[in-house]
Amino acid sequence: MSGNTRGLIHDTTPESLLLRDEVFAYASDRLGMNPPPLDAPATVSELWQMTGQTVTEEGLGGSEALALFRDKVGHATISVDHPNFLSFIPCAPTEAARLFDLIVSASSIFGGSWLEGAGAVHLENQVLSWLASEVGFPESAGGVFVQGGSLGNLSALAAARYSAGLKLKVQGKPEPRNWAFLCSKEAHSSLKAAARVLDVEIVWAPVDENGRLTGEAVAQTLAANKDHTIFAVVATSGTTNFGIVDDLRGVGEVANSNDIWFHIDGAYGLAGILSPRTRHLYDGSDLADSFIVDPHKWLFAPYDVCALVYKEPKLAHQAHTQHGEYIAVLQDGDDWNPSDFAYNLTRRTRGLPFWFSLATHGVAAYRTAVTHGIELARRIADEIESRPGLSLVRQPELSVVAFRRAGWDLDHYKRWSDLLLNRGQAFVVPSAHNGEPMTRFAIINPLTEYSELIKILDSMDEIEAD
Ligand SMILES: *Cc1c(COP(=O)(O)O)cnc(C)c1O
Secondary structure (H helix, E strand, O other): OOOOOHHHHOOOOHHHHHHHHHHHHHHHHHHHOOOOOOOOOOOHHHHHHHHOOOOOOOOOOHHHHHHHHHHHHHHHOOOOOOOOEOOOOOOOOOHHHHHHHHHHHHHOOOOOOHHHHHHHHHHHHHHHHHHHHHHOOOOOOEEEEEOOHHHHHHHHHHHHHHHHHHHHHHOOOOOOOOEEEEEEOOOOHHHHHHHHHHOOEEEEEOOOOOOOOOHHHHHHHHHHOOOOEEEEEEEEEOOOOOOOEOOHHHHHHHHHHOOOEEEEEOOOHHHHHHOOOOHHHHOOHHHOOEEEEOHHHHOOOOOOOEEEEEOOHHHHHHHHOOOOHHHHHHHOOOOOOHHHHOOOOOOOOOOHHHHHHHHHHOHHHHHHHHHHHHHHHHHHHHHHHHOOOEEEOOOOOOOEEEEEEOOOOHHHHHHHHHHHHHOOOOEOOEEEEOOEEEEEEEOOOOOOOHHHHHHHHHOHHHHHHO
């Protein structure tokens, strides 16, 4: 580190140029790893032993700090892009998207306003418009890339409640105190979190025997509801645990005919709309008022990015725009300020890595990559069904395969999961459905191979043996 303050920001000393090379070299090495080491977490005391105190008055120097991350603590983080990372929802960003993420960091773009970020926001908006067109939204649709699906759902629901409140106001009715939104028990936990933040209730609708929320169930639940003012109906297009797509047309028609905001949570699964194999499952998406999809899940973008799109962005704009004297200049005209469409102000142009990859490879490559996950899930599901002692919890619709081993309790799944992680083979954690333990393969990564999945299934026998 050079001693002067200017050097903090713009450092031309030989050591600094060397550090630049070292950082790029490491980034380049990491990009080239196939596969990267899976790695595993460490305890706090193990990490203290590795690092000692790193935040000091004098600083460690860049080379030492980089080495500490590269050679030590970096290995205490699991490589979610490892082809055998099969839990939760993996993240397998394209090389192009990862590369452009470096450029976003190097460029210091404020993505909240048109005034500051116009060029970048224009490109992000092209991606949002493309997603909107896949879903069947009109050209006037638009939105913003936010940090993740949780924030996307929250922001959409805030816009929905605002819009419902506005309608009542126009009719001269008072703001209700019993706001609620409707969704099913299979919906994502972020919806419960959103309800807590918004201080509203959730009205639960039952699912059918396939775990799907249907229009009929929504109609019945709405009819039976006396205690709440329901401002939104939320359907999931690809539940996280199973990949179940709700009956979007049925739910959408009921929501529309009751004049209730229809939101689709497609954080994981909306990407399936790109594949000719599953496109039909998304029939009725165009009835929604808003949707989300996380490109860091099944659209091969790096963390963290959620596309939030509104059919009528004007309502969301009214709900979310921040007004303050120091930012008043941003609100002068009718510029498209991304900050105005969600609960955020300062934002990184986090849609750009995804844009760059799309622009590089074209949409068709994405259709193929999504289809790969669907086909591999189908293939390994058939294998699971054919193996004695293994059974599918559900037939896969998208790229999640949930299954059980006869006679296993949670402890068996945990021991198996630890075995796989400890030897750096795979990351497959236990899950559960209705309190019954199970496990699942969430297949996103185009590098995930059938032969590796077979080896992982075979390794279950090692647990039985001890
Ligand atoms: C992952 C997920 C979310 C939450 O998204 P984050 O990006 O993790 O905040 C919401 N809904 C569904 C269906 C998801 O799969």
